[in-house]
Amino acid sequence: MENKENFGQAASPAARERPTLKTIAFMTGLGVTTVSRALKDAPDIGAETKERVRMVARQLGYQPNRAGVRLRTGKTNVIALVLSIDEEIMGFSSQMVFGISEVLSGTPYHIVVTPHSHSKDPMLPVRYILDTGSADGVIISRIEPDDPRVRLLTERGMPFATHGRTDAGLTHPFHDFNNEAFAHQAVERLVKRGRRRIALLQPPSKLTYYAHIRIGFQTGLHDYGAEEVPLRVNSDAPLADIRDVVEVMMRSPNAPDGIVCSAGSAAIAVNAGIEAAGKALGRDLDMVSKQSVPILNWIRPEIITVQEDVRQAGREMAKAVIARIDGVEPELLQSISQPIWPEGGR
Amino acid sequence: MENKENFGQAASPAARERPTLKTIAFMTGLGVTTVSRALKDAPDIGAETKERVRMVARQLGYQPNRAGVRLRTGKTNVIALVLSIDEEIMGFSSQMVFGISEVLSGTPYHIVVTPHSHSKDPMLPVRYILDTGSADGVIISRIEPDDPRVRLLTERGMPFATHGRTDAGLTHPFHDFNNEAFAHQAVERLVKRGRRRIALLQPPSKLTYYAHIRIGFQTGLHDYGAEEVPLRVNSDAPLADIRDVVEVMMRSPNAPDGIVCSAGSAAIAVNAGIEAAGKALGRDLDMVSKQSVPILNWIRPEIITVQEDVRQAGREMAKAVIARIDGVEPELLQSISQPIWPEGGR
DNA sequence: CATTTCTACTGTATCGTTACAGATTGCGCT
DNA sequence: AGCGCAATCTGTAACGATACAGTAGAAATG
Secondary structure (H helix, E strand, O other): OOOOOOOHHHHOOOOOOOOOHHHHHHHHHOOOHHHHHOOOOOOOOOOOHHHHHHHHHHHHOOOHHHHHHHHHHHHOOEEEEEEHHHHHOOOOHHHHHHHHHHHOOOOEEEEEEEEEEOOOOOOHHHHHHHHHHOOOOOEEEEOOOHHHHHHHHHHHHHHEEEEOOOOOOOOOOEEEOOOHHHHHHHHHHHHOOOOOOOEEEEEEOOOOHHHHHHHHHHHHHHHHHHHOOOOOOEOOOOOHHHHHHHHHHHHHOOOOEEEEEHHHHHEEEEEHHHHHHHOOOOOEEEEEEEEEOOOHHHHOOOEEEEEHHHHHHHHHHHHHHHHHHOOOOOOHHHEOOOOHHHHOOO | OOOOOOHHHHHOEEEEOOOOHHHHHHOOOOOOOOHHHHHOOOOOOOHHHHHHHHHHHHHHHHOHHHHHHHHOOOOOOOOEEEEEEEHHOOOOOHHHHHHHHHHHOOOOOOOEEEEOOOOOOHHHHHHHHHOOEEEEEEEEOOOOHHHHHHHHHHOOOOOOEEEOOOOOOOOOOEEEEOHHHHHHHHHHHHHHHHEEEEEEEOOOOOHHHHHHHHHHHHHHHHHHOEEEEOOOOOOOOHHHHHHHHHHHHOOOOOOEEEEEEEHHHHHHHHHHHHHHHHOOOOOOEEEEEEEEOOOOOHOOOOOEEEOOOOOHHHHHHHHHHHHHHOOOOOHHHHEEEEEOHHHHOO
C-alpha cells in the first residue's frame, strides 16, 4: 500500500497539484470508487461517508477533471453555439452569447462558439459537431422551414434548440419571437397614424419567419384597410443597397407613407434612404422597426420600435437544450416571446 | 490476438463508430504506438509506413479524440475568450469572436467564451481557467495599467494575449489600437475645421487607454492651439446619462464647438444630447468618434469617424496566443493598429 | 564471427473518471 | 450454527492517446 502510489500533493507538499478523486480517497482513507459515488450521491454509500467526502472535496477545492469524465462517459459538458458570421451587424449574437452564458454559469457547461459564413455550407459546423461528438447540445439560428440541420440533429439524436421555428412537421425545442404579431401590430400602429400605403422590409424568403412576417403584415393590411407598396430588397442586403432602393422608392410618385422594418440594422439604412429622398419621419411617413439592441430611438426618436430581447432568447434556448439533454420532451421546450410596445403601444 | 479485442467498426460493420488509433492500427496491421507516432511525423517511423498510415487515417476520416489527448497530455486545444458582459452595446465582442475564430478555424483550437460581469471580481474567470487548466491560452480585454489578471497569467505561465496594453513593466503579447494617435489626430481634424473649444468623452480612468487618449488629446490641444472643455462623464456610463450631461454642457454658455468621442455607442448618446440642446453637427460644432462597427455615418453623416477594426484585433490576438503557446517570445507578439481616416482624412 | 549500431516498430503504463462485478460486515431468522 | 440479505465499500478494466523503455532484425564494425 505504499509502493509506487502517487497522491497528488502528498508526494510534494509544496507544489500543490490539482486534487483528483485519488487525493480525496487518500485523505479520507476510502477507495476512489467510493469517493466517486459519494460525490454523485449514489444510494449505496453511507450518509456519513458522503458527508465526509463532500467536506474534504470542498476543502480541497476539488473539481472533476473534464477530460477524464469526457473520455469515460462521452459527456463533454459543452454547448455549441453555431453562429452565422454574416448575420451580425449590431451585437445580435453577443447578446445571445451573454444570455446563454447567464444560464450556463450555474452549470458545468461551457459554451463553445462555432462561427461559419453562410456563403459556405451551413451543414459543415453541425456535421463536425456530430462527427466528433464535441458537444452535448447545439444551438442554431437562421432557421428555414425545412431546415436540414434540424433534420440531421434530430436524426442523430443530438439535443438542440433553435432560434426560430421550422415548418415541416419537425418537433424540436425552439425559441422564437412572434413575428406575425409584430408585423400585424406594426400595420395597426401605422394605420392608427393615418398611414395607408405601407412598405415592408422583409427578411430573406428562405427563412421561416419570412412567412410569419408576411402573414402578419398581410392580415394587418386587410384588417386595418391598408395596401402594400412593394419593396424590392430584403433585410439581409448590404446597408448601402437598402438605402439606395428605399431612396428610389421614396422619390417615386407612389412612395409609401409607412414602412415596417424587420431588422434594426436595416432600419438605419432605411432611415438614411428616407432622408436622402428629402422625406422626414413623422411628417411624410412613419416607420415601425424591430430591434435587438435599443439604439434606433437614439438615432431617430420618431421611429416606432419594438424590442426583440435576444438575451432572453439566449436564456430560453440554453435552458431548453439542457432540459433536452436531461430528457425532457421537445414539445415542452418551445417558447415564443411577444412583441412589447414601449409606453403601452401609443 | 483474437480474444476480447474490439476494433471499432470491425466488430459491427453497420454501426460506423468513430475511428480511433486502434482502428487504424487494425487496418494497417501496425501497433497503436506506431500509428500515433506516424501521424505526428516522428523521425523513427519509416517513410512508407507514414504514408500508409496517413492514407488510411484520411480515408477513415480519423480525428484524434480530444478527451484522450487532453487527459494524457494536458493539452486542451481550447482558447478561452474572457468577455466583459457590460462593455458590450454594439457588437464589439461579436466582431472579436469572429476575428478570433477566423484564425482558429485552420487549427485544432476551439474557442470557449467565458463572460463575466465586471461588477463582480474580474479575476474569477481567469482563476477558474488557471485552476482547472481548462484552456491552453487566454484572451482578455479592458486592460488596466497594472492589470492583476496579466500578473497572474504571467506568473502561472499561461499563454495569453490582451486587447490593450499594460504599463507596469509587464511584457506580454497584446494588440492595441493607437488611441493616442487617434485623439491627437481627432483634435487636428477639429481644429482644421476651425474648432478650438473641445470636449473629450473619455474612457473610465482605470483603463490603460484612458492615459493614451488623454495624452494624445492634450498634446493635440497644445500642438494645434485649442483648449479643453471638461466633460464630467465617461464612455462607460449609461447612454441616458451621457446624453443628459452632454445636453447640459451644450446649453451652457461655454459649450464646446468640438467633441472627441472614444466609443461608437457613446457617440450615439452624445449626438442625442447635442440635438436635445438644439445644436447641430457641422453647424454649431463637429464631432470625431472612434467606432468598431460602421454605423455612425448612417446616423449622422456629419460625424467624423475612425474605424477601429476589432475583427482584425481578434485575428491578431488569436495568432499571438497560438504563437505564445508555441513558445514564441512575448516581445515579438505585440502589435498596434493605426487609426485610418476615411477618404484620406479630409 | 561476435559485437556494436542503427532503423523501424511495439508493449505497457498512465492520465482521471466511472461501470461493473465483487467483497466484507453485521444482523435477523430458522 | 448456518443461511440469506441488506448495507457499504472496493478492485479492476476500460475510455483514447502518448511517454517511455524496450525488441527484433539488418547492417556496419573490428
